[in-house]
Amino acid sequence: MPSHNTLEESTRSTAHDDDSRPMQLTLNVWRQAGPTEPGRFVTYQHQNVSEHMSFLEMLDVLNEDLILRGDEPIAYDHDCREGICGMCGMMINGIAHGPQRATATCQLHMRHFKDGDTITIEPWRARAFPIVKDLVVRRGSLDRIVEAGGYISVNTGAAPEANNIPVPKPNADRSFEAAQCIQCGACVAACPNASAMLFLAAKAGHLGLLPQGQPERYRRTVDMVAEHDKQGFGACTNMGECEAVCPKEISIDFIARLNRDLIRAKLTNPSGY
Amino acid sequence: MIGVLTLYESTIGKKVVMAVTGLILFGFVIIHMLGNLKVFAGRAYINAYGVFLREVGSPMFGHEQVLWLTRIVLLVSVGLHIWAAYQLTRLDLASRPVQYAMRKNQEYGYAARTLRWGGVIIALFIVYHLLHFTTGTVHPRFVEGDVYNNVVIGFQNPLVSIFYIVAQLALALHLYHGAWSMFQTLGLNNSNNKRIWRGLATVSSTMLALGNISIPLAVMLGLLR
Numbered sequence A: 001m002p003s004h005n006t007l008e009e010s011t012r013s014t015a016h017d018d019d020s021r022p023m024q025l026t027l028n029v030w031r032q033a034g035p036t037e038p039g040r041f042v043t044y045q046h047q048n049v050s051e052h053m054s055f056l057e058m059l060d061v062l063n064e065d066l067i068l069r070g071d072e073p074i075a076y077d078h079d080c081r082e083g084i085c086g087m088c089g090m091m092i093n094g095i096a097h098g099p100q101r102a103t104a105t106c107q108l109h110m111r112h113f114k115d116g117d118t119i120t121i122e123p124w125r126a127r128a129f130p131i132v133k134d135l136v137v138r139r140g141s142l143d144r145i146v147e148a149g150g151y152i153s154v155n156t157g158a159a160p161e162a163n164n165i166p167v168p169k170p171n172a173d174r175s176f177e178a179a180q181c182i183q184c185g186a187c188v189a190a191c192p193n194a195s196a197m198l199f200l201a202a203k204a205g206h207l208g209l210l211p212q213g214q215p216e217r218y219r220r221t222v223d224m225v226a227e228h229d230k231q232g233f234g235a236c237t238n239m240g241e242c243e244a245v246c247p248k249e250i251s252i253d254f255i256a257r258l259n260r261d262l263i264r265a266k267l268t269n270p271s272g273y
Numbered sequence B: 001m002i003g004v005l006t007l008y009e010s011t012i013g014k015k016v017v018m019a020v021t022g023l024i025l026f027g028f029v030i031i032h033m034l035g036n037l038k039v040f041a042g043r044a045y046i047n048a049y050g051v052f053l054r055e056v057g058s059p060m061f062g063h064e065q066v067l068w069l070t071r072i073v074l075l076v077s078v079g080l081h082i083w084a085a086y087q088l089t090r091l092d093l094a095s096r097p098v099q100y101a102m103r104k105n106q107e108y109g110y111a112a113r114t115l116r117w118g119g120v121i122i123a124l125f126i127v128y129h130l131l132h133f134t135t136g137t138v139h140p141r142f143v144e145g146d147v148y149n150n151v152v153i154g155f156q157n158p159l160v161s162i163f164y165i166v167a168q169l170a171l172a173l174h175l176y177h178g179a180w181s182m183f184q185t186l187g188l189n190n191s192n193n194k195r196i197w198r199g200l201a202t203v204s205s206t207m208l209a210l211g212n213i214s215i216p217l218a219v220m221l222g223l224l225r
Ligand code: HEM
Pocket: A235, A236, A237, A238, B015, B016, B018, B019, B020, B021, B022, B023, B025, B026, B029, B081, B082, B085, B088, B115, B116, B118, B119, B120, B122, B123, B174, B175, B177, B178, B179, B181, B182, B183, B185, B186
């Protein structure tokens, strides 16, 4: 990640004296060579952390050192580094995405830590998220849930005029809240039961609140819930841990909505399903 | 109808079973607590209440018919509630085979964490309670129909009283989370009414514990004799 480092160097050189004093951290990082290899924590002394770095940049710098030393760098997922793609995510001192609320790991800055801190870093842990390597887990199980019903069926061809279908403003707002889900999996990671209910509720709620989502609303709910259970996620016990770590602050109200839709689907069979 | 039955296949469906049976049991424990408090109105009053429970519904229903109907509904509810709890707990434990080395709770407290073990204490309590005041099997001087006598004599043993008090605290904790949780499970909760359900759960579980605990406490302090 050379471009990132150059960026970091230049910020550091123009910063005030106090800010530029590097922090020293002790990192306990989960290292696991492959899906079936045994893993273990490895402790690293990181001497050169600027408070302006993001958490991932902090790890980038550590990785450069590891590479120079001839060690294997730490593997972790990331892509956009601006909190929108959902690729990043790790358990930081026991909290999914770390101590800052409403913040994905890539947006977490080192100023939320103190010089001398020890930080424990673990991958998301869930049966449905098998470890690929180090901090990288496979989250295809979330894709399977989306494939089961997280879509609307439309005819292809010329795009219709967007404003032809009126959407009540409150519904549009609520739907957009749910649509912010970036599929990072932090809700699963934080859930005491490794349940993906918040993710599922966000995906189903986002479509179920819009007119375009109505024809498949109940079938979608039934199919997505069934796929969720099939993927080996746990059951929701309404603890609210998911909501607390969600970088997009998606509310567990959406879970209540999902429950309501499933009950309605089963009791009244609204779409002949 | 088939559709309704398949609800139970999903984790949400099992939760709905827990919530509906939990609601039935929740209603029962509230009414039961209000009935128990009649012990403070004196021997004649609570004993008459005991007779009423056996004759309620008359002349439409015969002796103890409504009572047995209620007992069956409650037993089936407890059974389904525990069965669903058992199945969900097994799923939940299997869903994270490797535990975190470090994990910090952000939201949920003692009540939510003790739902399962608290439930076990409540289940053991239900068995003991029935053998104690309903059949009299484990009661030292049980007199059929003399509710007042049975309660006062029963709670004169401090160990028994303490067990009752612990069980009531467990029930209050269970419902502090559970009574809110059932509204969420049944899909009634949303951001506009969240505080109403939360408040209802807090107030009802506190009143329940205070009301029920006051009885063994009053006997131990010599206020009821
Ligand atoms: C008077 C007795 C009881 C009452 C009033 C009661 C009430 C409730 C309520 C209202 C809930 C919330 C349901 C939901 O989240 O939708 C609940 C959850 C629960 N109850 Fe009970 N309960 C009682 C006895 C028991 C017993 C005897 C057990 C176990 C042996 C038990 C185990 C549980 C468990 C594990 C949960 C959490 C389930 C989950 O969220 O997955 N309960 N209870």
